[in-house]
Amino acid sequence: MAPTETSPLxxxxxxxxxxxxxxxxxxxxxxxxxxxxxxxxxQYFLFGSWFNILLVFIPLSFVSHNLAWDAAxxxxxxxxxxxxxxxxxxxxxxxxxxxxxxxxxxxxxASFGNAVEIIVGIAALLEGExxxxxxxxxxxxxxxxxxxxxxxxxxGGFYHKQGNFQxxxxxxxxSLMTLSCITLVIxxxxxxxxxxxxxxxxxxxxxxxxxxxxxLLTISRGTAILLLFVxxxxxxxxxxxxxxxxxxxxxxxxxxxxEETEARMGTVAAGTALLLVTVVTAFCAEYLVASIxxxxxxxxxxxxxxxxxxxxxxxxxxxxxxSVWMAMKNKYELTIGICVGSSIQIANFVIPLMVIxxxxxxxxxxxxxxxxxxxxxxxxxxxxxxxxxxxxxxxMEGLMLVTxxxxxxxxxxxxx
Numbered sequence: 001m002a003p004t005e006t007s008p009l010x011x012x013x014x015x016x017x018x019x020x021x022x023x024x025x026x027x028x029x030x031x032x033x034x035x036x037x038x039x040x041x042x043q044y045f046l047f048g049s050w051f052n053i054l055l056v057f058i059p060l061s062f063v064s065h066n067l068a069w070d071a072a073x074x075x076x077x078x079x080x081x082x083x084x085x086x087x088x089x090x091x092x093x094x095x096x097x098x099x100x101x102x103x104x105x106x107x108x109x110a111s112f113g114n115a116v117e118i119i120v121g122i123a124a125l126l127e128g129e130x131x132x133x134x135x136x137x138x139x140x141x142x143x144x145x146x147x148x149x150x151x152x153x154x155x156g157g158f159y160h161k162q163g164n165f166q167x168x169x170x171x172x173x174x175s176l177m178t179l180s181c182i183t184l185v186i187x188x189x190x191x192x193x194x195x196x197x198x199x200x201x202x203x204x205x206x207x208x209x210x211x212x213x214x215x216l217l218t219i220s221r222g223t224a225i226l227l228l229f230v231x232x233x234x235x236x237x238x239x240x241x242x243x244x245x246x247x248x249x250x251x252x253x254x255x256x257x258x259e260e261t262e263a264r265m266g267t268v269a270a271g272t273a274l275l276l277v278t279v280v281t282a283f284c285a286e287y288l289v290a291s292i293x294x295x296x297x298x299x300x301x302x303x304x305x306x307x308x309x310x311x312x313x314x315x316x317x318x319x320x321x322x323s324v325w326m327a328m329k330n331k332y333e334l335t336i337g338i339c340v341g342s343s344i345q346i347a348n349f350v351i352p353l354m355v356i357x358x359x360x361x362x363x364x365x366x367x368x369x370x371x372x373x374x375x376x377x378x379x380x381x382x383x384x385x386x387x388x389x390x391x392x393x394x395x396m397e398g399l400m401l402v403t404x405x406x407x408x409x410x411x412x413x414x415x416x
Contacts, residue, residue: 041269045091048264052088057081058280065287071294078288082314085281086116090319092274095265114140114345116281120311121354123285125363132292133365135307137351138373141343142408143312145177145384148320149339150401156327156335157395165332167391169238169246173340174385176234180347181381183223187368191216212366220366221359224352231348246333288314305412316342332393340388372415376408 036044046052057080064074117140124132156163194213238246265273288311296303319338326334351367358365369377383404387397 036264036266036269038266038269041265042273044264045088045269045273048091049087052084054080054084058085058284061284061287065290071291071298074287074291075295078284078291079310079314081284082116082120082281082288083317085277085284086314086317088277089115089274089281092265092270092277095263095270096267096274098263098267114342114350115278116285116314117312117346117350118353119278119282120285120289120314121350122357123282123289125354125358125365126361127286127289128363129289129292130358130363130365131303132289132307132311133354134369135304135373136311137346137354138369138377139308139312140316140346140350141377142308142380142405143316144319144339144343144346146380146401146405146408148316148323149335149384150398150403150405151320152323152327152335152339153393153398154395154402155324155398156330156332156393157398159328160330161394163327163330163332163335163393165336165388165391165393166245167389168242168244169333170336170340170388170391172234172237172242172245173336173344174388176230176344177340177347177381178385179230180227180344181378183227184347184367184369184377185374187216187219187223187366188371188374190219191368192371212364212368216366216368217364220355220368223367224355227348227352228356231344231352234344234348246337302413302415304415305409308412309409336388340384372411376411380404380408 046055057077061074061077061081063069064077117137120136121133124130124136153163191212194215292303292306295301296306319342323335323338326332326338355365355367357363383400387393387400
């Protein structure tokens with residue numbers, strides 16, 4: 001009796017495909033049409049950059065934590081392990097974005113663009129290190145808008161007398177950063193006026209009506225929800241209704257500077273890589289946070305300095321290199337997008353998310369930063385606004401930003 005239909009495994013007519021191992025057939029089935037194979041995808045992912053040499057610190061981080069080595073070694077190994085992981089997170093996100101289109105790519109980058117900061121923040125939050133959560137978030141903002149942007153302007157200024165970028169997009173980003181700064185000033189003003197405690201030294205098991213005050217918690221949580229809504233509107237504004245604000249207008253006789261990300265990984269392979277790296281980063285972040293207290297005490301390093309200066313370097317290392325490189329190639333829209341855009345993500349997405357997560361887990365995290373931190377953020381945003389509102393940059397502006405960052409780092413080292 002003749003078969004009614006042909007098996008798909010024999011559609012090539014010679015049965016070659018049916019002889020493939022089951023695992024190979026599954027991998028081939030989940031690889032998209034025209035996409036690199038899984039082997040090629042992971043070869044590029046793991047060996048595509050000399051930066052990945054630092055991945056050797058991942059097993060060292062696991063071993064040092066489980067064998068209870070010296071706190072400085074545990075902190076250093078975990079610190080160095082997260083640096084390449086941050087780059088791999090960005091690479092996997094970019095590769096997934098190739099096939100997803102502009103809108104989904106924007107949402108994906110919004111979710112994973114600051115994945116390291118989110119993971120480190122949640123790890124510190126669950127450990128009850130509320131001060132580390134706040135200072136690391138503030139440090140990420142300052143690192144992006146002062147150190148990374150300053151170094152980019154400085155490096156780009158040596159190659160180009162003047163850098164140019166879209167004024168409208170810069171103004172929109174600067175205005176949103178100003179709003180974020182104001183929303184952090186209001187809880188500080190409320191706490192100072194009414195004498196409300198900021199809750200940094202409160203036991204996490206204490207009732208919400210105690211320390212910090214219920215009013216401060218209400219303001220912080222309500223503001224967090226509103227900021228998440230504003231951030232969603234900003235994404236729609238940037239990706240849908242006003243995309244021309246964030247792309248430099250190119251004349252007809254000028255070659256376009258748009259560059260598509262080359263597809264070097266399959267979409268499913270990039271997704272599984274993103275998931276795997278996120279899990280490994282979560283473990284390393286937990287080990288890093290667990291070693292902070294002992295490292296700070298034993299080696300007399302201020303915890304505020306660790307949170308504000310050292311931890312942000314972990315998440316911003318890859319962004320720092322990319323931003324400087326784009327400025328040197330006279331692609332300042334990308335530089336502004338990396339630096340100011342990442343700061344907007346932190347201020348309007350990550351910090352509110354941390355407050356909501358703290359609300360859900362019973363940790364009284366608020367938007368009340370200490371007066372000193374609030375003033376530092378305000379003057380930093382003020383200076384950045386002054387420098388980018390005209391849509392132009394030069395090396396002198398970069399030097400100003402880097403100088404302010406060094407002064408802030410020195411102040412937090414002395415402040416302790």
